[in-house]
Amino acid sequence: MSRADNSADASPAPPSYLELRDLRIHFPTDDGLVKSVDGLSFRLDRGKTLGIVGESGSGKSVTSLGILGLHNRRNARVSGEIWLDGEELVTAPPDAVRALRGKKMAMIFQDPLSAMHPYYTVGNQIIEAYRIHNKVTKAVARKHAVDMLGRVGIPQPDRRVDDYPHEFSGGMRQRAMIAMALSCDPELLIADEPTTALDVTVQAQILDLMRDLQREFDSALIIITHDLGVVAELSDDILVMYGGACIEYGSTDDIFYRPEHPYTWGLLSSMPRLDREPTERLLPIKGTPPSLINVPPGCVFSPRCPYADRTGDRAATEVPELLETRAGHGGHGGHGGHMVRCHMPPAERRSLWENDVKPMLETT
Amino acid sequence: MVTYIIRRLIAAILMLLIVSMVTFAIFFLVPRLAGATPEGMASRYVGRTANAETAKLAAERLGFNDPVVVQYGNYIKGIVFGAEYDYGPGVEKCPAPCLGYSFITRQPVLNDLIDRFPVTLSLAVGAAVIWVLAGVSIGVLSALRRGSLFDRAAMTVALAGVSLPIFFTGLISLVVLSYGNPFSIFAQGGHYTPITENPIEWAYNLILPWITLAFLFAAGYARLTRAGMLDTMNEDYIRTARAKGLPERTVVAKHGLRGALTPIVTIFGLDFGLLIGGAVLTESTYSLQGLGKYAVDAITNNDLPKVMGVTLLTAVFVIAANLIVDLLYAVVDPRVRLS
Numbered sequence: 279m280s281r282a283d284n285s286a287d288a289s290p291a292p293p294s295y296l297e298l299r300d301l302r303i304h305f306p307t308d309d310g311l312v313k314s315v316d317g318l319s320f321r322l323d324r325g326k327t328l329g330i331v332g333e334s335g336s337g338k339s340v341t342s343l344g345i346l347g348l349h350n351r352r353n354a355r356v357s358g359e360i361w362l363d364g365e366e367l368v369t370a371p372p373d374a375v376r377a378l379r380g381k382k383m384a385m386i387f388q389d390p391l392s393a394m395h396p397y398y399t400v401g402n403q404i405i406e407a408y409r410i411h412n413k414v415t416k417a418v419a420r421k422h423a424v425d426m427l428g429r430v431g432i433p434q435p436d437r438r439v440d441d442y443p444h445e446f447s448g449g450m451r452q453r454a455m456i457a458m459a460l461s462c463d464p465e466l467l468i469a470d471e472p473t474t475a476l477d478v479t480v481q482a483q484i485l486d487l488m489r490d491l492q493r494e495f496d497s498a499l500i501i502i503t504h505d506l507g508v509v510a511e512l513s514d515d516i517l518v519m520y521g522g523a524c525i526e527y528g529s530t531d532d533i534f535y536r537p538e539h540p541y542t543w544g545l546l547s548s549m550p551r552l553d554r555e556p557t558e559r560l561l562p563i564k565g566t567p568p569s570l571i572n573v574p575p576g577c578v579f580s581p582r583c584p585y586a587d588r589t590g591d592r593a594a595t596e597v598p599e600l601l602e603t604r605a606g607h608g609g610h611g612g613h614g615g616h617m618v619r620c621h622m623p624p625a626e627r628r629s630l631w632e633n634d635v636k637p638m639l640e641t642t
Numbered sequence: 643m644v645t646y647i648i649r650r651l652i653a654a655i656l657m658l659l660i661v662s663m664v665t666f667a668i669f670f671l672v673p674r675l676a677g678a679t680p681e682g683m684a685s686r687y688v689g690r691t692a693n694a695e696t697a698k699l700a701a702e703r704l705g706f707n708d709p710v711v712v713q714y715g716n717y718i719k720g721i722v723f724g725a726e727y728d729y730g731p732g733v734e735k736c737p738a739p740c741l742g743y744s745f746i747t748r749q750p751v752l753n754d755l756i757d758r759f760p761v762t763l764s765l766a767v768g769a770a771v772i773w774v775l776a777g778v779s780i781g782v783l784s785a786l787r788r789g790s791l792f793d794r795a796a797m798t799v800a801l802a803g804v805s806l807p808i809f810f811t812g813l814i815s816l817v818v819l820s821y822g823n824p825f826s827i828f829a830q831g832g833h834y835t836p837i838t839e840n841p842i843e844w845a846y847n848l849i850l851p852w853i854t855l856a857f858l859f860a861a862g863y864a865r866l867t868r869a870g871m872l873d874t875m876n877e878d879y880i881r882t883a884r885a886k887g888l889p890e891r892t893v894v895a896k897h898g899l900r901g902a903l904t905p906i907v908t909i910f911g912l913d914f915g916l917l918i919g920g921a922v923l924t925e926s927t928y929s930l931q932g933l934g935k936y937a938v939d940a941i942t943n944n945d946l947p948k949v950m951g952v953t954l955l956t957a958v959f960v961i962a963a964n965l966i967v968d969l970l971y972a973v974v975d976p977r978v979r980l981s
């Protein structure tokens with residue numbers, strides 16, 4: 279358990295606020311080993327926002343729960359490194375990680391109705407979150423809870439604080455969830471599909487609110503979603519996840535204007551836009567997400583990739599590496615530039631994008 | 643809320659009236675239909691010693707010649723206003739609420755019930771404390787260590803507890819723990835000391851019946867709690883509680899158990915309400931003079947007024963327990979609206 283044995287094979291603490299190195303989260307089950315996250319690395323600084331995008335089952339939620347140390351050590355195998363503000367969390371004792379949860383790192387969950395306890399008032403649940411990390415009286419904590427509810431835009435917070443979650447509307451519940459997550463000024467905030475359960479206008483309000491609060495608190499923010507549109511305006515960087523691993527990483531501009539991975543192209547084309555009928559999908563991603571037990575050999579995306587034949591049998595035999603395609607061409611505050619996991623040579627990918635894919639996206 | 647309670651109270655009273663009609667019909671109408679004469683009924687009422695003439699007189703004076711509906715009306719009138727029984731040799735007074743008058747013991751039934759109630763209540767309260775504490779904690783531990791040796795052992799014992807009849811477990815513990823053998827640490831059955839006289843002796847005399855009765859219930863509660871905890875510990879709000887950084891103990895007790903509490907509270911209210919009407923088997927096994935034993939003895943002695951009285955009292959407890967459980971339901975689960 280001592281740090282000394284650990285430091286032998288790990289390099290010293292990195293300067294980034296959060297850094298994941300080769301994170302793997304596997305679940306042994308009766309059907310086989312589920313490799314939900316398989317070698318994920320990224321860095322994130324305070325004040326910056328990272329969007330993690332991917333289809334259902336790509337391992338987004340498992341990653342975020344892993345960062346918070348919420349996996350049951352009895353049924354999850356976690357390896358790799360998670361550095362938070364100079365502390366390594368994978369090897370840290372569970373109690374040390376628990377002390378950071380809710381205080382240094384907090385999470386906003388997808389469905390605020392089921393994520394809040396139905397039998398306690400909204401106020402009580404915020405008070406509890408605050409008092410566990412701050413030794414204050416109930417009265418002080420209650421005042422803080424009312425303040426927080428006011429800050430996230432709940433009208434008459436001093437009255438609504440005593441309401442139960444079921445007495446709030448969906449949007450208000452998500453605001454209350456955010457108030458709860460922010461109650462101890464966390465430096466890292468993870469929002470797992472924060473707007474999926476909400477209707478479109480409320481979605482926009484919640485996203486605005488999160489952006490404002492992030493500026494105010496100067497926190498590092500991770501937004502997890504399966505919808506690129508959600509992260510377009512908020513993120514500095516975007517990580518595209520597929521089958522438990524990163525297949526493309528870059529600044530938001532890279533991902534939207536210079537994407538190089540066929541899967542990202544598919545995501546972009548299936549993104550609903552105001553100027554397009556939402557049902558119309560130009561380059562739908564055919565097929566189903568990969569099994570995480572029997573991961574396809576070679577490129578995980580190859581069974582669904584329209585360009586798989588361009589790289590010969592390499593696609594089916596050799597796992598492509600995540601390689602930098604355009605160093606330093608990142609946007610504002612990106613780390614590691616623009617990285618893509620694909621066997622096609624960068625020039626070929628760019629020409630495909632420019633000549634085939636992009637025109638199709640733009641014309642309709 | 644207030645109108646809801648008033649409505650429920652009216653419904654409860656109607657329910658009681660129906661129960662009283664049915665019981666009255668069973669004990670007073672059915673025998674007549676089966677061929678019993680008014681004199682025969684009266685002699686059951688005043689005791690078999692009465693000779694034919696007294697029986698006839700008693701039947702007349704006690705109203706057994708009246709239509710059954712009138713008899714029932716008089717019974718209800720007695721509950722509300724009290725009654726006087728002029729059965730020939732003398733007049734017996736039975737003040738309101740008169741649940742009947744036993745001519746065998748020459749006592750208003752209510753007096754007996756008041757005497758017996760503390761025994762049954764002591765038995766029920768003590769057993770309830772044990773079975774709730776034991777059942778719920780075993781259920782929680784089983785759920786948290788699902789599939790472990792503890793879980794499997796506890797659930798096997800619980801299954802036995804639910805299936806074995808109480809006179810069996812009662813007799814076993816009576817034999818093992820109380821008769822002249824090395825384990826005879828507890829008193830044998832049949833003793834009761836009021837708690838007001840000597841609390842230690844009270845508990846000492848009741849501990850065996852408590853354990854016997856609690857074993858039966860604890861088994862059910864352990865299974866119920868385990869099932870509930872397995873459900874709630876998978877809820878999203880448990881993940882939220884952990885994400886706040888709460889210690890696991892708080893997560894389990896304050897969030898998990900709280901979420902599993904509704905069915906436990908409901909069942910407890912109903913069980914307890916039924917139990918304070920008399921724990922027939924336990925009281926009989928341990929010869930405790932509670933309401934359950936009273937009912938059994940009354941049936942054995944064919945003492946109709948007593949049977950009527952104790953049945954009605956039990957009905958009152960059960961109906962009250964139902965009402966309280968419904969009200970508690972809204973307290974336990976704020977999403978429930980009473981209307």
Ligand SMILES: Nc1ncnc2c1ncn2[C@@H]1O[C@H](COP(=O)(O)OP(=O)(O)OP(=O)(O)O)[C@@H](O)[C@H]1O
Binds near residue numbers: 307332333339340
């Ligand atoms: N405890 C577990 N045991 C076994 N498999 C698990 C466990 N938790 C998650 N998984 C599997 O890991 C995979 C990734 O799940 P995850 O919830 O991270 O997906 P996601 O990207 O968040 O998808 P969504 O958009 O649907 O939320 C899924 O196939 C899931 O079945």
Ligand code: SF4
Binds near residue numbers: 593619620621
């Ligand atoms: S490596 Fe081949 S199969 Fe995989 S994404 Fe690139 S082109 Fe498609």
Ligand SMILES: [Mg+2]
Binds near residue numbers: 338339340470
């Ligand atoms: Mg998810």
